[in-house]
Amino acid sequence: MPEPTFDVHLPEDHAATALAADARAGLTASPKTLPPKWFYDARGSELFEDITRLPEYYPTRAERAILAEHAADIATATGANTLVELGSGSSEKTLLLLDALRTAGTLTQITTLDVSGTALREAAGVLAGKYPSAQVHGVVGDFTEHLSLLPGDPTRLVAFLGGTIGNFLPDERARFLSSVRDLLKPGEWLLLGTDLVKDRATLEAAYDDAQGVTAEFNKNVLHVLNRELGADFDVDAFAHLSHWDEVNEWVEMRLRATSAQRVTISGLDLVVEFAAGEQVRTEISAKFRRERVESELRTAGFALAHWWTDPEGRFALSLAQAD
Structure with missing residues (x-):
């Protein structure tokens, strides 16, 4: 089993410095x-x-249900060799994707990004044990700053799950999606989780x-x-x-x-x-509607290839290809 490798792009005092800056700016x-x-x-x-x-909290269950239903479809559509997970990478939802890529016979690399070196090393160790035929590469970094530094061989599939993109303001979303597009070559993929507008x-x-x-x-x-x-x-x-x-x-x-x-x-x-x-x-x-997701992806340089929701239409996964 190959040992995980790591890149560190944040200083050890990054969290303390960032917290102090955010608290001062936000509370004044x-x-x-x-x-x-x-x-x-x-x-x-x-x-x-x-x-x-x-x-009451449906998003996690709804997204997991979509992945359980369509992970094999995602693996077939993308033929991805590298899964790039923006987050610590050892969640049940990520494992559904990795299992599907392994079953499809394409998985060779796993790249996972997190701001916490401790969480990242723990997750990378879990992934290396579960997927011994894949090289696991952990990157200690911030997905608003360090996407351009992520390693991984084509064809890559970037997964940004959990509806986390909803925490960004619209201009922040646009910058984030553009930075993901800049990372990818034409024909590579983004899998995006979005919670949907409802009552x-x-x-x-x-x-x-x-x-x-x-x-x-x-x-x-x-x-x-x-x-x-x-x-x-x-x-x-x-x-x-x-x-x-x-x-x-x-x-x-x-x-x-x-x-x-x-x-x-x-x-x-x-x-x-x-x-x-x-x-x-x-x-x-x-919260999103399909039209807005498709429009924002298009503006960033992606074409929406597949749109899946859970049976109740509460949550969506979008599979988009870099133009």
Whole structure:
């Protein structure tokens, strides 16, 4: 079994530096914002796994169902030798794709990208054990910065699953899709997971479950700031909000100060004032229609080849080929 190989494009202090910059920029802005990536410390990752099992949270199950049904079709259509997974790469959904490519007899390389070196090395070890005939290459990097540095032999299939693209604002989405297109040669492939527009009740329940797991997940960003930046947020003094924005067609998660707050962030030498009722946006999760996905892919230089949804039409996988 070949040992995994690794490229590291981020310094060891990248996370600390990026968190400090994001917190300063977001909490001194009006309105205040924090990026959703800071939910995911060890506790936040556990909470998100719990969320994926909640009855209200359909996206993970819906996407998995599509892959279970169509992974073999994806392998046949692409003939991909290399799977490039933007994420840690050892999820059940990724394994469905890899199994299909191995069964088709084309899989020779697995490239997986993650900002966390620890998560990446763990995932790469799992993948190397499961797919001993493939070379596993881990890249410690950020998919908004380092896509052009990803290794892999043609034909490549880039997988960006989970609806994560919905966390990007429209201009960020356009830049991301263009950077994926720049990575690929004509004829190579992108597999994109997108959550679809549906009724308000279903969407808002998915981000505000009855058990309160999503609320705890949302508030976890404040625990991260308290621990990593020496902040003194009273986490219990903030309430979780979930709202469907019909104009932008995205769900927003916010934290609302239930009373006036004065928060000291010693690591930034910063004091942040919150008025009673003031909100901090912590995530957008855009929902899509086929026409918009196809249009955005076309603008970036992709042609939509296949569009699959789960039986209830809640989630979609798009297989697009680089022009």
